[in-house]
Amino acid sequence: AQRVTQPEKLLSVFKGAPVELKCNYSYSGSPELFWYVQYSRQRLQLLLRHISRESIKGFTADLNKGETSFHLKKPFAQEEDSAMYYCALQRGGSQGNLIFGKGTKLSVKP
């Protein structure tokens, strides 16, 4: 079965500290992986997708097929990074629905 696991419900760091939000997936094929973010009182929005290999707002994520992971990283957290982060999987062929993890709430303290 296809599944996305985000083991941490809450991650709290101080401003300027490195951040890593973990994401592991279960899928037999070659998935597309995404990170979505939801800031307070805003709608869910795409942060990055692995095929574009972009760095958005200083965040990067590398797909590790051997470990079936797609962890999100940022070297220096900012207070404005505080939000809910969801890892999501789309089945190979880039078609159809996303399968989301339960999300990790990132809190960046001053």
Next chain:
Amino acid sequence: GAGVSQTPSNKVTEKGKYVELRCDPISGHTALYWYRQSLGQGPEFLIYFQGTGAADDSGLPNDRFFAVRPEGSVSTLKIQRTERGDSAVYLCASSFSGADTQYFGPGTRLTVL
């Protein structure tokens, strides 16, 4: 341009009643998705439209749930005989095609008393 819009933003109803939730996708987007998000969970897929037809409705929990997109634009999610367990935020998303980025609406918070 305008993003995905959903109406109403909040809906309170009584157990057993019928509700309709509306989604207006981004103009020109052929793909439209409905998801449901319960408290403490990530969004869960309900149904996916490509144009007017449902390409995948495997996420609908039971036959009380139904969705339409008659003209390939606006979509309505219909829930019959609502139950307290249907209480959740219902999210709509659209994309230019099935392969493109999905843009989400603000959601409709449904509360079944």
